Amino acid sequence: MQALMCHAWGPIDQLRVEEVADPHPGPGQAVVDVHAASVNFPDALIVQGSYQVKPALPFSPGAELAGVVREVAADVTHVKPGDRVIAFPGYGAFAQRCLVEAARLMPLPAEMDFDTGASFMLTYGTSIHGLRTIGKLQAGETLLVLGAAGGVGLAAIEIARAMGANVIAGASSDQRLELCRAHGAQTTINYSTEDLRARIDELTARRGVDMVYDPVGGSLAETALRATAWRGRYLVVGFAAGEIPKIALNLALLRERAILGVFWGDAMRREPALLKNDIKTLVGWFQEGKIRPDIQERVGLAGAADAIARMANRQVIGKVVVLPQS
Ligand SMILES: NC(=O)c1ccc[n+]([C@@H]2O[C@H](COP(=O)([O-])OP(=O)(O)OC[C@H]3O[C@@H](n4cnc5c(N)ncnc54)[C@H](OP(=O)(O)O)[C@@H]3O)[C@@H](O)[C@H]2O)c1
Structure with missing residues (x-):
């Protein structure tokens, strides 16, 4: 072969x-x-x-x-x-x-x-695991997705919308953000040309976002963490930018923020029943037309x-x- x-x-x-x-x-x-x-x-x-x-x-x-x-x-x-x-x-x-x-x-x-x-499996599996099981995203909450036009990012947008959350998509070009809107993001930030923190403040009336989904890492991470609301959650998903951010822990203390790791592959090996349940939910959403790779x-x-x-x-x-x- x-x-x-x-x-x-x-x-x-x-x-x-x-x-x-x-x-x-x-x-x-x-x-x-x-x-x-x-x-x-x-x-x-x-x-x-x-x-x-x-x-x-x-x-x-x-x-x-x-x-x-x-x-x-x-x-x-x-x-x-x-x-x-x-x-x-x-x-x-x-x-x-x-x-x-x-x-x-x-x-x-x-x-x-x-x-x-x-x-x-990988993109939607990671995103439902992160948003539902780890982050416990609730309907009506606001989620910021970084690298939102990538594989796990687009999946996170669709899943968050299927769960009833509001989505702010962040990406590096207007073409990418157009795709994010086509997949359900209500608002967008071009973090190559716009100030990420200023735009989050503007879009949330300075309240901050309830959750950040971050598959990018690098220099965006700390800015996004600082822009979370009281008891906001920050999901560590990946480091596509190549740099693993070093975060001062006082940022977790302030506003009682939670920094949560997501490791889909290992979670599925340790808890295969979780995977079956997540895939069942995802297939249902696919049949209802709520998600599409x-x-x-x-x-x-x-x-x-x-x-x-x-x-x-x-x-x-x-x-x-x-x-x-x-
Ligand atoms: N934790 C887990 O269980 C898990 C599971 C699957 C994947 N991951 C990780 O999640 C990350 C994203 O995976 P993916 O499949 O969604 O990848 P992808 O489709 O390539 O998307 C990654 C996004 O990151 C952004 N980015 C910023 N700087 C970059 C750089 N220097 N090089 C490449 N991309 C850069 C790009 O968006 P902009 O240009 O718009 O910034 C890109 O669209 C990877 O680090 C991957 O290892 C983690």
């Missing part, structure tokens, strides 16, 4: 599409024909050796997929060849076939195509490395999907 391969931690342009041996399932495993796999920011980190998870070399990146079960081990009974599934293997999805722990396969909802199914681009395996590099360089809007069978 063809697969995008990483032989050594390093620059993304070292990744190559190669012919490799087909995987076969060991106990508890299944092999899935990958019809679509989406690009996520952690793909860029994992191939450079700077992610929390470090697979044995060589490996294929690609964290999540949608496809059809090809083969299962003899001890696997809850899925069978031919089943349409979605999965979050963490890596291995930028390949024509992917080995997956069968317990982690979920049915692809009938009304979802492969591209949509492959763009669903924004697929801006589709590429073959040969275009996957370039798509990962563009994501790392702030050039991607919405989702890019890799189609390994094309």
Whole structure:
């Protein structure tokens, strides 16, 4: 089969599409024909050796997929060849076939195509986990989303709106903010050209926001934290800007703010029942038309490395999907 391969931690342009041996399932495993796999920011980190998870070399990146079960081990009974599934293997999805722990396969909802199914779990899973379970966002509250036109950012906008909250979207260009409005953000801040704090004060009549969803980090983080209201919550989701902010803890004491970490992958490993419940809610919202992954681009395996590099360089809007069978 063809697969995008990483032989050594390093620059993304070292990744190559190669012919490799087909995987076969060991106990508890299944092999899935990958019809679509989406690009996520952690793909860029994992191939450079700077992610929390470090697979044995060589490996294929690609964290999540949608496809059809090809083969299962003899001890696997809850899925069978031919089943349409979605999965979050963490890596291995930028390949024509992917080995997956069968317990982690979920049915692809009938009304979802492969591209949509492959763009669903990580971004929407992270955002519902952060906003609902960790942040306990309430209807009527105001949420500020940073990096709002990115994968987890757009998902956070839609989920917050589905939960009845008001959304202020922050992003670095007017084109990105237009997309945020199309996904439900009521108000927007272009933090490349506008003063983030001054605009939050203006939009909230100086009250501040109830919650910040921050997948960006860097220099925006402290400003956003300082702009939270009494008992505001600040969700630490990621550091796309590349810099992990150092925050003085007096900012938590003042206004009784809470700084809350969100680590979807680990939470799902520790509490798989949470994932099932979140996916059930998300599928319901998808069926009601409240959420829809924004697929801006589709590429073959040969275009996957370039798509990962563009994501790392702030050039991607919405989702890019890799189609390994094309
Ligand atoms: N905690 C978790 O469980 C979890 C789960 C999934 C992802 N994440 C993390 O969340 C972050 C975002 O992931 P994503 O898939 O949404 O990525 P994405 O689609 O690339 O979006 C990231 C956004 O960050 C902004 N950004 C600011 N500075 C940047 C820079 N120097 N390089 C790249 N982007 C920059 C960009 O928006 P503007 O240009 O508009 O600023 C971009 O749209 C990543 O750090 C990822 O590792 C965390």
